[in-house]
Amino acid sequence: MNEAVRKPTLEMVRQWLPNPALWLGVGSAVALFIAYYTLFVDWKDKWFEWTGYYSHGVLVPFLAAYMVWMRREELARAEPRPSLWAFALIVPALLLRLLGYLAPSSTISSLSFLMLIYGITAAVWGWNFVRLLWFPILFLGFMMPLPGxxxxxxxxxxxxxxxxxxxxxxxxxxxxxxxxxxxxxxxxxxxxxxxxxxxxxxxxxxxxxxxxxxxxxxxxxxxxxxxxxxxxxxxxxxxxxxxxxxxxxxxxxxxxxxxxxxxxxxxxxxxxxxxxxxxxxxxxxxxxx
Structure with missing residues (x-):
């Protein structure tokens, strides 16, 4: 009796739980926010400073998201192929972030942010997704203040x-x-x-x-x-x-x-x-x- 009840219950739980890749993506996003929080604050200050040189920056993530949405059909057809080779980008990106934090240098940290986005995309979904999304990710560079x-x-x-x-x-x-x-x-x-x-x-x-x-x-x-x-x-x-x-x-x-x-x-x-x-x-x- 208990076995009969348990099997349907476990099956229902599996159906409700999202794909593991989604959980990995959400976890990566949270970790990314924590690791780059001080950099995000620096960007925000530049976006809203009185000179207005980078006031367009606040729109860039939304435009990049729309670019991704434009590729939604190709992304839906693509088969996720997570790659361990992505850590060849992730590890240097994290080291650059550490260097940028200690220096401090927002330019180095900004470069590491882009590298890490590419690396996480390859690690979670695969290099075929990187090929589809390389420009929307690169476009995020427009929200980053230029070095002096x-x-x-x-x-x-x-x-x-x-x-x-x-x-x-x-x-x-x-x-x-x-x-x-x-x-x-x-x-x-x-x-x-x-x-x-x-x-x-x-x-x-x-x-x-x-x-x-x-x-x-x-x-x-x-x-x-x-x-x-x-x-x-x-x-x-x-x-x-x-x-x-x-x-x-x-x-x-x-x-x-x-x-x-x-x-x-x-x-x-x-x-x-x-x-x-x-x-x-x-x-x-x-x-x-």
Whole structure:
């Protein structure tokens, strides 16, 4: 009697219990959160700091999750093949995390985070899943703040190019400007100091992030996807230069207060224009969706 009752009961428990791979995945996620908690806090602080350089970062995990959802049919067909070779990534990743914590270096820890995600994916589901998800995982890199050296290498040229574009536009429409470095003098008008916050770095990074997602979304060839991503950089610089020029025009025509007010809200306007330009390029490249 007891044996007859026990067998159906055990069978019911097995049916209710999730797949062991799911438990392993959940456990890995919890361990990942604990191991990288301080890094996540650093990222969050960068995402919400007043400069807004990495404000796009908070959206990146959701965009990456949508990329994974786009591959749901292929993932459903794929057969899990957990691999012990994944520890060739997991162990170095954990050592890098320890080094990044002790140094401390958020750059090293960020690199180890990506390595560990790849390693866990291979360990739990297999390298065939890594092949399906390599780009959504790599895309998570867009939420990570750049190291200071790389930030300078991008922001300084962007600052110079944006100033050049703005000065060229102002001269083209009839303003007699005088440029000194990244400062544009408009005689009798609203002078423009193109500092790092106005360099276009924020737009370049935001546009590159969106372009990478959009290129994956439209489903065209790899070559055309690369063209779309690369095109985001000149678009961002040109649009940012246009914004700077418009600030100068508004400030010169309607006064300093109007120029400053336009400066505060025009960033959203030009971002819409930049995204619209990117959408159009996507259509030219054969947007399939």
């Amino acid at each position: 050296v790389l930030f300078d290498e991008i922001s300084q040229p962007a600052q110079d190019w944006s100033t050049t574009v703005a000065d060229t536009i102002l001269r083209t429409v009839g303003y007699e400007t005088r440029r000194v470095g990244n400062f544009i003098y408009i005689p009798g008008g609203f002078d423009l100091d193109v500092g790092v916050p106005c360099s276009g770095f924020k737009m370049v990074v935001s546009m590159a992030t969106f372009a990478a997602f959009f290129a994956y979304y439209i489903g065209t060839s790899l070559g055309r996807q690369l063209i779309l991503v690369v095109s985001a950089i000149p678009i961002a610089i040109l649009i940012n230069g246009l914004r700077i020029a418009l600030i100068g025009m508004v400030g010169t025509k309607w006064g300093e207060a109007a120029g400053l007010k336009f400066h505060d809200w025009s960033g959203y306007l030009v971002l819409i224009v930049a995204f619209a330009a990117l959408f159009q390029i996507g259509r030219w490249l054969g947007w399939r969706r």
